[in-house]
Ligand SMILES: CCCCCCCCCCCCCC(=O)CC(=O)SCCNC(=O)CCNC(=O)[C@H](O)C(C)(C)COP(=O)(O)OP(=O)(O)OC[C@H]1O[C@@H](n2cnc3c(N)ncnc32)[C@H](O)[C@@H]1OP(=O)(O)O
C-alpha cells in the first residue's frame with residue numbers, strides 16, 4: 001500500500017514537474033495574427049518578444065498593437081480617468097519587446113508561437129533553426145490555419161513539446177482558441193498549452209491534427225462555395241455578403257471575411273490543400289482569387305481586395 005502510494009506520488013510529481021507554466025513567450029511573425037497574439041499575451045501578464053524580418057515591419061506591428069489597445073481601453077475604462085487608461089497601456093507595453101533576431105529571442109522563452117506565412121517549407125526552416133537555439137524546456141506551437149502540425153513538427157527534435165495553437169482574427173476580440181495535439185504531444189505539453197490559452201482569457205477546444213481542425217474544416221468549404229457562386233455569375237459579392245449577414249446572422253459576409261483574413265493567406269491555404277488533394281473539386285483554384293492576388297489586391301491589409309478600403 002505504502003509502495004503504491006509512493007509510486008502515485010512520484011508519478012504525480014513527475015507530471016507536475018513537466019507541466020510548464022508559461023510566463024515568457026516569443027511570437028514569430030508580427031502580421032495580422034502575430035501582433036494580435038503578442039498583444040493578448042502581454043495584456044494577460046506574460047513577458048512577450050515579438051519577432052519579424054525587418055525593423056520596418058516590427059514598427060508597423062507596434063503601431064497596430066497600440067491602436068488596438070486604445071480601442072480596448074475605451075471599453076475597459078468607460079468612466080475612468082486618463083491616469084487609469086495610461087497605466088493599463090503602460091503595463092501592457094512594458095510586457096512587450098520587439099526584435100528581428102528570432103534565435104536570440106527564443107533563448108529565454110517558455111513558449112514559442114509561430115505566426116509567419118502559411119508555407120510549410122518556410123515554417124519548417126524556421127522551426128529547424130529555432131529547435132537548435134531554444135532551451136530544452138521550451139514548448140513550440142504553430143498558429144497555422146491549414147497545414148498539418150505533424151508536418152511542421154518534423155523539422156524539430158521536440159515533437160513531444162509541439163502542438164497547435166490556432167487563434168482567430170481579430171485575436172483581441174475572438175474568444176476561441178483551438179488547441180491541437182499530434183500523437184507525440186505529451187499530456188503535460190497539451191495541458192501547458194491549454195492553460196496558457198485560458199490565461200489569455202480564451203475558451204479552448206481540443207482537436208486532433210486533422211485538415212482545418214474544427215473551424216476551418218467547416219469555414220473553407222463555405223467560403224469556397226461563395227467564390228464559386230460569384231464566379232458563376234449567380235450573385236455579386238455585395239449581395240452574397242448582405243444575404244449571409246441578414247439571412248444567416250453572420251457578423252461579416254464571406255467576401256468581407258476573405259478581405260479581412262487576407263487574400264494571400266487564403267490563396268496559400270487553398271493552394272496547399274489542392275496540392276494534397278488535386279482531384280477534390282472543392283480545392284480547385286479560383287481565377288478570381290488568383291487574379292486579385294497577382295494584382296497585389298490582398299484585402300484590407302493592402303487597401304483593396306473584393307472591396308476598396310481607406311488606407312489608414
Ligand atoms: C475557390 C478558392 C476558395 C478559397 C476559399 C478559402 C477560404 C479560406 C478562409 C479560411 C480563413 C482561415 C483563417 C483562420 O485560420 C481562422 C480565422 O480567423 S477565420 C476568421 C474568424 N473571424 C471572424 O469570423 C470575424 C467575424 N467578424 C466579427 O466578428 C466582427 O465583424 C468584428 C469583431 C471583426 C468587428 O465587429 P464589427 O461590429 O463588425 O465592427 P466594428 O469595427 O464596429 O468593431 C466592433 C468593436 O470591436 C472593436 N474592435 C474591432 N477590431 C478590433 C481590434 N483589432 N482590436 C481591438 N478592438 C477592436 C471596435 O473598436 C468596436 O468597438 P466599440 O467600442 O464597440 O466601438
Ligand SMILES: NC(=O)C1=CN([C@@H]2O[C@H](COP(=O)(O)OP(=O)(O)OC[C@H]3O[C@@H](n4cnc5c(N)ncnc54)[C@H](O)[C@@H]3O)[C@@H](O)[C@H]2O)C=CC1
Pocket residue numbers: 028029030031032033034051052053057102114115116117118119122126143144145146166167168169260261262265
Ligand atoms: N489571417 C488570418 O485570419 C489567420 C491566419 N492564421 C495563420 O497565421 C499565420 C500568419 O498569418 P497572418 O498573420 O494573417 O499573415 P501576415 O502576412 O499578416 O503576417 C505574417 C508575418 O510573418 C512575417 N514572416 C514571414 N516569414 C518570417 C520569418 N521567417 N521570420 C519572421 N517573420 C516572418 C512576415 O514578414 C509577416 O509580417 C499563417 O500561418 C496563417 O495561416 C491563423 C488564423 C487566422
